[in-house]
Amino acid sequence: MERSEPVTQQLKVAAGRIGSIDVVRGLVMVIMALDHVRDLLHISALTQDPANLATTTPTIFLTRWITHLCAPTFVFLSGTSAYLSLRRRGATGQTVRANRFFLLKRGVVLLLLELTIVNFAFWFDIHFRTIMLQVIFTIGGGFIVLSFLSKLPARTLGIIGLIIIFGHDLLLLVPPFGNQTARFIWTLFFRIDLFTFSPTFTVLAAYPLIPWLGIMLVGFVGGQLMERPMEQRKRLLFGLGLASLALFLILRLVNLYGDQVPWAVQKNSVFTFMSFINVSKYPPSLLYTLLMVGIALLILSITDGAYNALTRVLTVYGKVPMFYYILHWYLVHLSMIAMSLLQGYSLADLPTGALNFGRPAGAGVSLGVVYLVWLALVIILYPLCKWYGRYKSAHPEITLLRYV
Structure with a gap:
């Protein structure tokens, strides 16, 4: 008896990867590196907010704005990849309980990486006097929550995700808590805040779990679209992307x-247009999510089935996202130190302290040089990511490689 076309397609998806996911993930990771190079090397990064329309320029604003695409796309695709991963594991005979436990372990590993290797890359501080909770924290926490919620029907998860995305802005109306413990717990889940627990220990919670969880849940449910035949899912992704952008336009x-x-x-x-698209990332507002996820869906649709030199290069980065993320932070930070030394500062001149990357106040380069350093780092990372991708593929028996 022949299998029906939908079932056959689902089995094909379960057995392999969706190329456009790796392409888009690779694209946003390349763009992400630009933001981090600008943060640590640009001459005005310490004194100028690129989104402040009173002081910014169109070039600086757009250099920062384009990188807004990265985090929501990465979180959305983390949800999509989690769905497809569970489908692949289910197709190989793994139990539902084992699949959920795998997702839980993956989340815990990401949290541990964020608190150790990633935060050391931020500050180069062996004493860990500053902890910044960013995108890896929220993805890890999201996987942990998803490991418990994944037993619910996909439709229910999608509704929960949409309620979070459309309603969490109302929580900004909740006044700050006076008690530091309550304020810290609330912050981890709903808003950003800075906590100085002692003169030698500071925590910046920049990616609250719940707003980003909404995006991950929608991405998880969106994994069902990727099981459809390519031409059908291309149309659906394109239509959903346009609908998201249209809703953004109306609400804005x-x-x-x-x-x-x-x-x-x-x-x-020009500045009026910049004001119109200047949406809030911390935490991700409804309009920010509609705009950025809408763009991501359009790119997913356009790149689905596209095989050319550019997509092949981007796939190399997209297949090893955690490896790229960790390595690029170390390279960016080392580039900042090298820049400072070349500009006449010594290692003793590198400042320390809370939320201090270690860049002397007078050090820095122009935006043009920032772009050159960014391109150089992306090029350097290519052979490293290609080697690691091959090594990871050749050694599925090494459990740790599944998480990095």
């Missing part, structure tokens, strides 16, 4: 709900 024009900062007419049309 209404200018009443969906973002912490309403847009306003500025000194010229």
